[in-house]
Amino acid sequence: MSADIVPSQAAPVEPSGGVIHDIGYQRYEGPRLGRGYAARSLYVHSLRTAFGLGRSAKSKIFPWLVVALVTMVAVVAVAVRGESGNAVLGYLQFTDAVSMPTLLFLAVVAPELVSRDLRAQVLPLYFSRPLRRGDYALAKLAAMTTAVWLLLAGPQVLMFIGGVFSRNDGFAGIVDEFHDFWVGLSYAAIAAVVFSTLGILLASLSGRRAVAAAVIAGVYLVTAPVAVVLASLGGTVGRVAPILNPVTLVQGVETWLYGRDTGVDVGQHGYLYLVVAVVLVAAYVTLLLARYRKVAA
Amino acid sequence: MTALDAFTVDIEPGIIGLVGANGAGKSTLIKTLLGLSAPTSGTVRVLGLDPGPDGEAIRARVGYMPEHDSLPPDMVAAEFVTHMGRMSGLPRTAARERASEALRHVGLYEERYRQIGGYSTGMKQRVKLAQALVHDPDLLLLDEPTNGLDPAGRDAMLALVYRIGTEFGISVMVCSHLLGEVERICDSLVAIDGGKLLRADRVSAMTVRRDVLAVEVDEGTEQLEAGLVQAGLPVTREGRMLLVPLESEQTYDTILGTVAALDLPLHRLDQRRHRVAELFSTQPPPREVEDRVS
Numbered sequence: 001m002s003a004d005i006v007p008s009q010a011a012p013v014e015p016s017g018g019v020i021h022d023i024g025y026q027r028y029e030g031p032r033l034g035r036g037y038a039a040r041s042l043y044v045h046s047l048r049t050a051f052g053l054g055r056s057a058k059s060k061i062f063p064w065l066v067v068a069l070v071t072m073v074a075v076v077a078v079a080v081r082g083e084s085g086n087a088v089l090g091y092l093q094f095t096d097a098v099s100m101p102t103l104l105f106l107a108v109v110a111p112e113l114v115s116r117d118l119r120a121q122v123l124p125l126y127f128s129r130p131l132r133r134g135d136y137a138l139a140k141l142a143a144m145t146t147a148v149w150l151l152l153a154g155p156q157v158l159m160f161i162g163g164v165f166s167r168n169d170g171f172a173g174i175v176d177e178f179h180d181f182w183v184g185l186s187y188a189a190i191a192a193v194v195f196s197t198l199g200i201l202l203a204s205l206s207g208r209r210a211v212a213a214a215v216i217a218g219v220y221l222v223t224a225p226v227a228v229v230l231a232s233l234g235g236t237v238g239r240v241a242p243i244l245n246p247v248t249l250v251q252g253v254e255t256w257l258y259g260r261d262t263g264v265d266v267g268q269h270g271y272l273y274l275v276v277a278v279v280l281v282a283a284y285v286t287l288l289l290a291r292y293r294k295v296a297a
Numbered sequence: 298m299t300a301l302d303a304f305t306v307d308i309e310p311g312i313i314g315l316v317g318a319n320g321a322g323k324s325t326l327i328k329t330l331l332g333l334s335a336p337t338s339g340t341v342r343v344l345g346l347d348p349g350p351d352g353e354a355i356r357a358r359v360g361y362m363p364e365h366d367s368l369p370p371d372m373v374a375a376e377f378v379t380h381m382g383r384m385s386g387l388p389r390t391a392a393r394e395r396a397s398e399a400l401r402h403v404g405l406y407e408e409r410y411r412q413i414g415g416y417s418t419g420m421k422q423r424v425k426l427a428q429a430l431v432h433d434p435d436l437l438l439l440d441e442p443t444n445g446l447d448p449a450g451r452d453a454m455l456a457l458v459y460r461i462g463t464e465f466g467i468s469v470m471v472c473s474h475l476l477g478e479v480e481r482i483c484d485s486l487v488a489i490d491g492g493k494l495l496r497a498d499r500v501s502a503m504t505v506r507r508d509v510l511a512v513e514v515d516e517g518t519e520q521l522e523a524g525l526v527q528a529g530l531p532v533t534r535e536g537r538m539l540l541v542p543l544e545s546e547q548t549y550d551t552i553l554g555t556v557a558a559l560d561l562p563l564h565r566l567d568q569r570r571h572r573v574a575e576l577f578s579t580q581p582p583p584r585e586v587e588d589r590v591s
Contacts, residue, residue, distance in 0.1 A: 028433035
């Protein structure tokens with residue numbers, strides 16, 4: 001099969017005529033930035049979408065409700081620490097404490113980012129542009145991850161500022177506080193990556209936002225009691241069982257990596273949690289890319 | 298599954314009509330041109346480039362308007378078209394300016410800050426055209442641009458496509474299953490059926506002097522058909538149009554009289570140069586399909 005389509009160059013604007021009636025159509029002579037720029041723009045656009053920016057007031061309600069909720073948790077933590085002097089809620093603990101609102105955020109925002117485009121069949125418009133299918137999927141995933149991380153990191157900034165002011169052990173104290181803060185942010189990043197990859201993958205399976213949200217919430221909520229029940233059996237099974245649930249999985253990583261007692265008993269199998277987390281994330285990303293290779297354009 | 302079966306066709310700049318029944322392979326051809334599906338054999342050149350390795354470069358210079366609905370209902374048209382401009386590589390400011398321009402050219406300037414979900418079918422088609430036009434492509438691929446439009450909307454869309462192809466200096470390939478529509482605006486026609494090339498030629502080369510009047514009414518097509526048959530005219534129906542051979546000046550009067558007598562809203566009565574549909578159907582199936590346009 002061979003088809004040859006060679007259209008003309010841009011029609012030259014009549015140089016001689018002299019009479020201009022209408023500005024009419026003007027050709028674009030400016031720069032055309034490539035695929036990388038398109039992917040970055042999609043990332044920024046999607047990140048804004050996650051928080052309802054540039055969209056209707058209605059779509060801002062939920063994300064900002066969750067932001068307000070987690071910020072409130074941080075504000076309370078700062079206030080209590082200011083009063084009593086000791087931190088009841090640490091940076092690491094914060095991410096675990098707000099895991100439920102984080103999941104709700106994920107269950108609502110991930111479908112917003114990917115299911116909507118599937119539903120409205122916008123993808124052919126993307127794929128007929130320099131952007132590739134994989135670029136689209138990864139830009140959406142990166143936006144979701146950043147959104148979850150910002151949700152977790154923002155309140156920790158408040159906690160850090162509050163923490164610095166409630167300490168009275170000088171510069172060494174601030175360095176110490178900053179170290180804890182940094183650890184908290186890195187853990188938030190791990191949680192954001194694990195949660196978002198699964199969230200975006202699940203959302204990409206359905207064009208219906210409600211269905212996608214239910215599936216995401218379902219996967220997280222159903223695996224939680226299973227992990228708890230198996231964990232209560234104790235022994236090797238009990239120590240490995242928390243891997244089944246994404247929330248307890250990252251808590252296991254936390255226990256092993258940062259040595260905080262999260263209630264997840266990892267025993268000798270701590271490294272396993274990190275390995276499983278890395279393998280799962282890699283598998284989810286692979287599946288996501290496969291999904292977008294298949295999706296109709 | 299073979300959607301397209303070995304044919305060779307060269308298409309020159311201008312407005313090209315790609316006609317064929319539903320399932321003839323029009324959309325597959327478009328996807329192949331965009332580099333979205335690779336041909337199992339053979340070569341394709343678009344703007345002198347191969348969609349395989351250079352798909353990205355082609356997609357940067359081609360505008361595509363898909364057949365089906367493809368717009369997010371909860372986005373404002375101006376923002377959506379701007380976003381799509383950026384996806385084609387336009388810097389932020391340029392994308393915004395060109396989105397306004399593109400929406401103005403398709404006639405949606407006043408309504409551009411409204412949500413797409415509230416638009417009529419005709420307006421949605423225009424937004425789809427605007428997003429294909431926003432990055433100033435060298436070639437536009439329009440898949441059934443008149444889909445779902447009423448007669449007035451179809452005429453407006455075709456006039457717009459014609460303007461883009463002639464005044465804007467952008468080559469256009471219009472896909473349609475309605476030959477009668479595209480033949481009015483195209484320089485050349487490519488007809489495919491069952492993935493095979495039926496015929497490709499310049500419209501002028503296909504012209505046969507067979508005068509036919511096309512009559513279209515907004516409603517009551519059946520009534521009119523019956524009325525015209527009663528008046529002794531050999532009527533054939535094509536989509537929403539009735540075609541009557543122009544035998545004498547009397548034919549005009551007879552038709553107008555019948556329409557007036559039935560009190561129907563006449564939408565169009567014009568003379569067609571020919572009926573390309575007949576040309577296609579009477580054309581012997583191409584042997585070794587090697588048709589060249591021009």
